[in-house]
Amino acid sequence: MVLGGGYSGLIAANRIAxxxxxxxxxxxxxRPRFVERVRLHQVAAGQxxxxxxxxxxxxxxxxLTIGRVTAFDADRREVRVGDTVLGYDTLVYALGSGAVVPESAAGAVTVAGAESAEEARKRIADLAAENGMLAVVGGGLTGIEAAAELAESHPGLRLRMLTAGEPGDFLSARGKAHVRRVFDRLGIEVLTDAEVxxxxxxxxxxxxxRAVGAGLTVWSTGFGVPALAARSGLAVDAHGRIRVDPTLRSLSHPDVYAVGDSAAAARSNGRELRMxxxxxxxxxxxAADAIAARLTGGEARPLRFRYVNQCVSLGRRDGLIQYVDADDNxxxxxxxxRIAARYKEAIVRGALFVTVRSGPYSFTRRRPVLG
Structure with missing residues (x-):
């Protein structure tokens, strides 16, 4: 059983098959639809x-079983979907993450889920029609992509970003400078040292x-995982992510694997992988290859992974590819x-492609090889 039909869950199911x-x-x-989560800022922009x-x-x-997982008992190997209880022998937990919005910001919208992005689209369109002011809280990757996309798609919209530090603190000096140039071109005002x-x-x-005027606020300060894994009895870290070994197998329940944002996975040097x-x-x-290996008497190989770059869309006509070392520095x-925008678009299309064509490669050796 695979819980979650996002990128990780769909790839795992097809790879195991x-x-x-x-x-x-x-x-x-x-839901019955596959959601391209990396495009949800485009949905919010009205595309x-x-x-x-x-x-x-x-x-x-x-x-396929379509329904919301409401309970999960790892000891009994049971999952409740709506009013139905389903049993499993081996489980892949891939329920992902969602926006973390404090109660004090309950009036804000997010672009972290399909329904929330659609709500944001409607409200932002109404605000743009009035030439209103939109605030984007958070200068991380989600906030940067959302701000640029919304400003480009709605030229009449007045937009300001509120962030504790510099937008794109994870970027190099040249990367941050390019983001600032794009923001200036799009008319995005940036307020730093602005803790909301x-x-x-x-x-x-x-x-x-201080009160900063805004007819609507997009909240994009980070992601968190559902409490379901922690409630199920699985060993989790301080953030509720499932603790796993190098083959993505749960440290507490060997019949459970976790992938994607749900897993507290790490590189071979112990550096935790980001969501x-x-x-x-x-x-x-x-995880799929480890499951197949163990069920057929083979050797389960650990994850071999290194970072190469971070891809940032800055609207449809601009982008940034930030090259990084193996540990994401x-x-x-x-x-x-424009060439970076095309690069990012190719990466996004490739991610969609491999959800179906999940067969040819292995990430359990030093580099992708023919499976």
Whole structure:
């Protein structure tokens, strides 16, 4: 059983089906559609994207159960989906993450989920029609991509970013400078040292009690995982992510594997992997191959992974590729402008492609090889 039909879960289900011909595989997902999460800022900006049904993206032999997982008992090997209890022998936990929004910011919208991005789209369109002011809280990757996309798609929208540090603190000096140039071109005002205390209907209140006008706020300060894994009895870290060994197997329950944002996975040197599509995809390959190996008497190989770059979209006509070392620390080298936008688009399309074509590669050796 695979819980979650995002990038990691769908790849894991299809990879297991390829490796274990005739196995009984069930993919459980809350909705019948596959959501390109890395494009949700485009949805919020009003762009219409193709719909991808999960039924069209699973290999033969993978069954689908559509419904919300409401309970999970790791000791009894049972999952409750709505009013139905399902049993399993081996489970892949891939329920991902969601936006963390404090109660004081309950009036804000996010672009972290399909429904929330659609709500944001409607409200932002109304605000843009009035030439209103939109605040984006958070200067990380999600905030940067959302701010640039919204400013480009709605030229009449006034937009300001509120962030405790510099937008893109994870980037090199050259990378941060390019983001600032794009923001200046798009008319995005940036307020640094702006720690948000409260989101009101018409303003954002900072910790120093300054009120910054905003007809709507997009909250993008980080992600968290559901409490379901912790409640189930699985060993989790301080953030609720499932603690796993180098093959993505749960440290407390050997019949459970975790992939994607749900897993507290690490590189061979102990450096924890960040929540990202870039890490979730190879983790899914690794877990699927480990399951297939153990069920057929083979050797389960550990995850072999290194970072190469971070891809940032800055609207449809600009982008930034920040090259990094194996541990995700930025190099001086960047790629920027239209060519970077095309690069990022190719990466996003490739991520969609491998959810179906999950067979040819392995991330359990030093480099991808023919499987």
């Amino acid at each position: 390829r490796r274990l011909n005739g196995a009984d595989i069930m993919l459980v997902n809350e 219409r994207l193709p719909e991808h049904l999960l039924a069209d993206r699973v290999r033969p032999g993978v069954g 205390e409260e989101v009101r209907e018409d303003a954002v209140v900072l910790r120093d009690r 990202a599509c870039a890490t979730g995809i190879p983790a899914a390959y690794c 930025p190099h001086r080298t960047i790629l920027a402008g």
